[in-house]
Amino acid sequence: MSTRTGPTYLDAFSLLSEVADGLVVRSVRDTHDAWADRFGGYPGRGITTAVCAGLGLGLRAASYGLGKAADTGVGPRLEDGPRGRFVSSAVNGLIGDRLAEERPRMAIRMAVRSGGRDIAMTELDTAFPDATGRVAVFLHGLCETEAYWNRGREKTGTTYGAMLAERGWTPVFLRANTGLGLRANGVALSALLQDLVEAWPVPVTRVALVGHSMGGLIVRAAGAVATEVDRPWTDLVSDVVTLGTPHLGAPIARGIGHGSRGLGRLPETAPFGRILDWRSVGVHDLVAGLAEDVPPLPHARYRLVAATVTTRPRHPVGHVVGDLLVRVPSAYGRDRYGQRLFPGATVLHVGRADHFGLLNHPEIHAALREWLA
Numbered sequence: 001m002s003t004r005t006g007p008t009y010l011d012a013f014s015l016l017s018e019v020a021d022g023l024v025v026r027s028v029r030d031t032h033d034a035w036a037d038r039f040g041g042y043p044g045r046g047i048t049t050a051v052c053a054g055l056g057l058g059l060r061a062a063s064y065g066l067g068k069a070a071d072t073g074v075g076p077r078l079e080d081g082p083r084g085r086f087v088s089s090a091v092n093g094l095i096g097d098r099l100a101e102e103r104p105r106m107a108i109r110m111a112v113r114s115g116g117r118d119i120a121m122t123e124l125d126t127a128f129p130d131a132t133g134r135v136a137v138f139l140h141g142l143c144e145t146e147a148y149w150n151r152g153r154e155k156t157g158t159t160y161g162a163m164l165a166e167r168g169w170t171p172v173f174l175r176a177n178t179g180l181g182l183r184a185n186g187v188a189l190s191a192l193l194q195d196l197v198e199a200w201p202v203p204v205t206r207v208a209l210v211g212h213s214m215g216g217l218i219v220r221a222a223g224a225v226a227t228e229v230d231r232p233w234t235d236l237v238s239d240v241v242t243l244g245t246p247h248l249g250a251p252i253a254r255g256i257g258h259g260s261r262g263l264g265r266l267p268e269t270a271p272f273g274r275i276l277d278w279r280s281v282g283v284h285d286l287v288a289g290l291a292e293d294v295p296p297l298p299h300a301r302y303r304l305v306a307a308t309v310t311t312r313p314r315h316p317v318g319h320v321v322g323d324l325l326v327r328v329p330s331a332y333g334r335d336r337y338g339q340r341l342f343p344g345a346t347v348l349h350v351g352r353a354d355h356f357g358l359l360n361h362p363e364i365h366a367a368l369r370e371w372l373a
Contacts, residue, residue: 007106008075014066085145093143096179097281108177110188113146121199128170133205136169141213146173152360163365178214179280186221193233207236208372216245217290224294234297239371241303243358246326247333247341249289292341302345303371306331307353325355
């Protein structure tokens with residue numbers, strides 16, 4: 001088993017104290033002071049300042065003390081249960097770039113996952129005793145974990161991975177720090193895939209890459225990185241499937257950016273803009289997605305899946321909101337001028353589904369059976 005020491009709940013509480021000081025207390029203080037300045041101040045301002053300073057000092061001390069205690073390794077680990085893993089992945093998605101620099105123990109490393117833990121390349125024989133030469137690699141989206149691929153199992157009775165396993169594929173689920181930039185994650189994924197095909201228990205004959213949301217962008221970034229350094233794993237990729245991937249950006253990410261800039265225009269609202277600005281590089285990268293400077297792998301077949309909450313994609317509501325997070329043109333890589341990022345790609349529209357409904361949907365099951373036959 002892996003001997004990697006992971007974060008504990010004390011690490012999480014230490015981070016929570018730091019965030020409470022840096023965002024909550026500071027935002028309350030700055031907003032209060034800005035309104036006071038607008039109306040000429042007030043007699044008790046010094047008391048308010050002192051209270052905020054005291055709270056901030058206490059939170060910083062708590063963060064430091066909890067961090068030191070966490071360094072000893074005491075306490076339950078976040079990775080020991082699904083809730084802790086959910087919290088870890090969500091926090092990494094929001095501020096994972098900061099964690100990698102300031103709290104590396106809490107930063108997720110891209111890895112193959114099985115049984116709720118990282119699988120080293122030397123463990124592949126044990127983790128995949130029935131390995132086949134056809135490998136389907138699944139990568140989740142922003143703030144998600146590999147467990148998200150099990151969503152909806154109680155309704156469909158299966159998952160994409162289980163269905164493909166019955167058809168001779170070996171599903172491999174990855175987890176990534178989605179707060180890192182797309183290029184950084186692309187480099188990590190390219191290196192991991194090369195290691196995977198070299199250490200796989202049997203010779204790899206075919207690789208299919210399946211990415212949900214941001215996962216599809218990371219897959220594209222990995223292909224571009226691999227092409228630059230001549231990574232042979234790309235020669236094995238036959239199919240790239242993206243589910244609700246914002247190839248041309250996501251409106252919600254743009255909205256956060258506009259909101260941050262708008263709130264920053266006034267002293268009274270600037271602290272709330274600073275809260276939005278805490279978003280990670282990964283979230284920033286969702287504003288524009290990946291354009292034509294990241295070309296598709298020339299020999300791979302691209303399968304692009306989009307969803308709308310309405311039955312028809314041209315319905316006025318479905319056209320505007322898409323799957324609530326990603327619109328159809330972005331998921332298909334088609335801009336307003338008719339340019340296509342993936343000429344000749346197969347596209348599939350799933351009606352009456354939201355962004356997370358794409359993780360386990362009967363129509364996609366049928367499509368995968370056909371595409372990966």
